Amino acid sequence: MFAGVLFALAAGLMWGLIFVGPEIVPDYPGALQSAGRYVAFGLIALPLAWFDRRRLRQLSKADWAEATRLTLIGNLLYYWCLASAIQRTGAPVSTMIIGTLPVVISVSANLLYGREEGRLAWRSLAPALLLIAAGLVCVNAAELRNAPSFDGWRYCTGIALAVVAVACWTWYPLRNARWLRANPDKKPATWATAQGIVTLPLALIAWLLVTIMLGSQQPDFVLPFGPRPELFLSLMLVIGLLCSWLGTRCWNEACQRLPTVIVGPLIVFEILAGLAYSFMLRQSWPPLLTLCGIGCLLTGVIVAMRIKPQPKIGAINN
Numbered sequence: 435m436f437a438g439v440l441f442a443l444a445a446g447l448m449w450g451l452i453f454v455g456p457e458i459v460p461d462y463p464g465a466l467q468s469a470g471r472y473v474a475f476g477l478i479a480l481p482l483a484w485f486d487r488r489r490l491r492q493l494s495k496a497d498w499a500e501a502t503r504l505t506l507i508g509n510l511l512y513y514w515c516l517a518s519a520i521q522r523t524g525a526p527v528s529t530m531i532i533g534t535l536p537v538v539i540s541v542s543a544n545l546l547y548g549r550e551e552g553r554l555a556w557r558s559l560a561p562a563l564l565l566i567a568a569g570l571v572c573v574n575a576a577e578l579r580n581a582p583s584f585d586g587w588r589y590c591t592g593i594a595l596a597v598v599a600v601a602c603w604t605w606y607p608l609r610n611a612r613w614l615r616a617n618p619d620k621k622p623a624t625w626a627t628a629q630g631i632v633t634l635p636l637a638l639i640a641w642l643l644v645t646i647m648l649g650s651q652q653p654d655f656v657l658p659f660g661p662r663p664e665l666f667l668s669l670m671l672v673i674g675l676l677c678s679w680l681g682t683r684c685w686n687e688a689c690q691r692l693p694t695v696i697v698g699p700l701i702v703f704e705i706l707a708g709l710a711y712s713f714m715l716r717q718s719w720p721p722l723l724t725l726c727g728i729g730c731l732l733t734g735v736i737v738a739m740r741i742k743p744q745p746k747i748g749a750i751n752n
Contacts, residue, residue, distance in 0.1 A: 438691030441684045442700035448681035450707025452513065453529065454715050455673055456520040462660050463648065464518030469641040470666065472509055474674025476634025482627045482679070489624040490631075498632065500613055501625070505633045508606025509678070510640060515599035522592025529708065531596035533570040536702045536731075537563050538604050540738070543697070546608065565734030566702060572727030573709060576720070603701075611689035611697055622686030626679055633678075699738040702731050 456467060483490055493501075519528040540563060544556070614622065641658075648655050660666050689697055706728060713720050720728070 435692065438688045438696075439700065441691070442688035442697070443703050445681045445684040445688065446700070446703025446705075447707045448676040448684070449704040450709075450711050451673055452516065452677055453520070453708030454711045455669060456517040457712070457715060458669060459660075459662065459666055460521060461662075462666060463644070464516075464521055465514050465640070465644045466648070466660070467517045467670075468510055468514035469637050469644050470670040471513060471673050471678065472505075472633045472637035473641055474670045475509075475630050475678035476637055478671075478675055478679050479627050479630025479634065482623075483631050486621075486624050486627055489621055490628060493620075493624075493628060497613075497617075498628070500609075501628045502632045502636075504606060504610055504613075505629050505636060507602050508610065509629070509633055510636060512599050512602035512606065515595040515602065519592045519596035519599060522588045523596065528592065528596045529574060529705070529712075531593065531600060532603075533574060533705045534567075535600060535603055536566050536699045536705070536734075537570075538600060539607060539697070539701055540699055542604055543608055559738065562699065562734045562738035565730050565737060566699060569702075569727040569730030569732075569734060570705075572723050572730060573705075574727075576723035576727065607685070607689075607697060607701065610686070614686055614689045618690060622690060623683050625686055626683040629682065630679055696738065699735050702735050706731060 455471075456462075456464065459467065516528065516532065519531070540559065544559065614620070614625065645657050649657060655661075656663075688700065692700075709720070709724070709728070
């Protein structure tokens with residue numbers, strides 16, 4: 435349990451970088467950032483796949499198909515929606531919506547998989563979820579005080595994209611955790627590398643389509659790497675390595691050690707890291723309301739981790 439939490443913490447610290455990436459290069463479309471990140475992820479996975487080729491050969495066609503589905507929805511679609519939402523609504527509003535993930539994932543996991551993996555009693559889980567929800571409200575209320583103005587259409591499309599991102603990243607960690615727990619003989623690092631391998635051709639196709647679209651719709655945009663290629667390529671490599679491969683590996687390690695209903699609240703580490711990095715980028719300290727929200731978030735996670743799952747249905751029957 436303790437090792438699983440540490441791995442989830444490490445993943446969250448790395449995943450938090452995705453919230454500041456769109457703010458560092460705001461002149462780059464979200465679709466181009468998504469394709470660039472996962473091209474970098476795929477290129478990083480290639481040498482790793484060579485060293486891990488024996489274990490990769492043990493994956494079945496069904497496993498590769500599952501890796502492809504996870505990549506399309508949890509990687510490419512999720513990051514495109516998130517980056518685009520941040521650019522349309524600003525980081526505070528998008529963070530408010532993405533910040534509901536710990537609650538949404540916990541409730542979804544308890545509803546879908548509680549019977550098989552041991553259900554957390556709603557009466558016991560409710561205080562933790564309320565603490566997390568209160569923390570998210572405090573953090574985002576503080577952020578929205580200084581939210582920039584927005585036009586109606588751009589704001590509404592940003593909200594819609596953020597909601598789709600929540601749906602993608604509710605589905606991805608639950609599905610990914612289920613596969614890992616159903617295949618305890620498979621190494622989490624191998625599974626992360628497999629997702630990187632299937633990501634590369636998909637990301638290259640996405641990059642080609644995005645550049646064609648930009649060439650026709652934004653002829654002034656410098657192709658193929660935009661107006662600041664050194665910064666953009668460096669950022670994509672860092673995010674591809676830390677957020678995509680290493681972060682995914684740490685998350686996979688956590689998923690094999692923790693019940694699915696416990697994994698959900700640990701997504702909060704990503705939100706906390708994203709907030710910390712955002713304030714570092716702004717070179718300012720968080721206000722008191724934000725600090726109160728962070729305290730609620732951490733307390734909620736601790737409370738959730740102390741809950742003991744009820745026995746599995748099958749175990750009771752036996």
